[in-house]
Amino acid sequence: MRNLMSGKGRTAVVAAATAVAVVVPAFSAIAGEISGSRLPFAIATAGSKEDGDRWAGPGSGKARACGDVPTSHVQTFSGYVYEDVSWAPDTKKASVSKNYSSAYGCGSYAGTGTNKKYYTKATWAGIPGSRAYGYVNAQN
Numbered sequence: 425m426r427n428l429m430s431g432k433g434r435t436a437v438v439a440a441a442t443a444v445a446v447v448v449p450a451f452s453a454i455a456g457e458i459s460g461s462r463l464p465f466a467i468a469t470a471g472s473k474e475d476g477d478r479w480a481g482p483g484s485g486k487a488r489a490c491g492d493v494p495t496s497h498v499q500t501f502s503g504y505v506y507e508d509v510s511w512a513p514d515t516k517k518a519s520v521s522k523n524y525s526s527a528y529g530c531g532s533y534a535g536t537g538t539n540k541k542y543y544t545k546a547t548w549a550g551i552p553g554s555r556a557y558g559y560v561n562a563q564n
Contacts, residue, residue: 457490458482461562463503463544467493467524470550475543478508481536482564489520489544490530493558497524499549503560505534508541517542520560524549530563 460479465471481487491503505518520531536542546560 456563458487458562458564461505461542461544462559463546463561464557464559465546465548466554467495467499467501467548467551467556467558468554469552470548472545472547474506474545478541478543479562481538481540481542483538484564485536485538486533487518487536487542487562487564488530488533489518489560490528490563491520491522491546491558491560492528493522493524493548493556495524495551495554495556497551497554499524499551501546501548501558501560503531504545505562506543506545507536508543518562524551524556524558 458479460477463473463475465473487505489503489505493501500521500523502519502521504516507515507517509515518531518534522529544560544562548558
């Protein structure tokens with residue numbers, strides 16, 4: 425036992441613990457995005473876009489709108505999570521509004537149902553000549 429925790433054994437234990445400490449938070453951040461909810465958009469012209477993909481409410485019973493436009497400009501974009509209602513106007517469940525120069529961020533959570541369908545929508549200000557893209561998505 426003494427040989428196991430000296431030299432190479434101790435180095436292996438420390439390396440494994442470090443790998444877990446680095447990988448787990450990175451995986452947790454990625455795991456929060458709801459599959460099928462990402463909606464990319466180009467900011468060369470102002471616009472609005474609705475995602476054609478519909479996704480089921482997450483098992484967590486909640487979702488929030490998130491997004492990012494990686495430029496240094498001060499214009500704004502907004503992202504939304506809507507509930508797809510076939511017999512009435514769609515209901516806005518969650519939203520986020522940010523400056524392009526802000527880092528990735530999210531709005532507040534809203535309740536969702538696993539037997540309901542949802543989609544993302546974005547509106548953004550244009551920057552003529554820009555080749556930048558942004559996106560909105562939903563997280564649970």
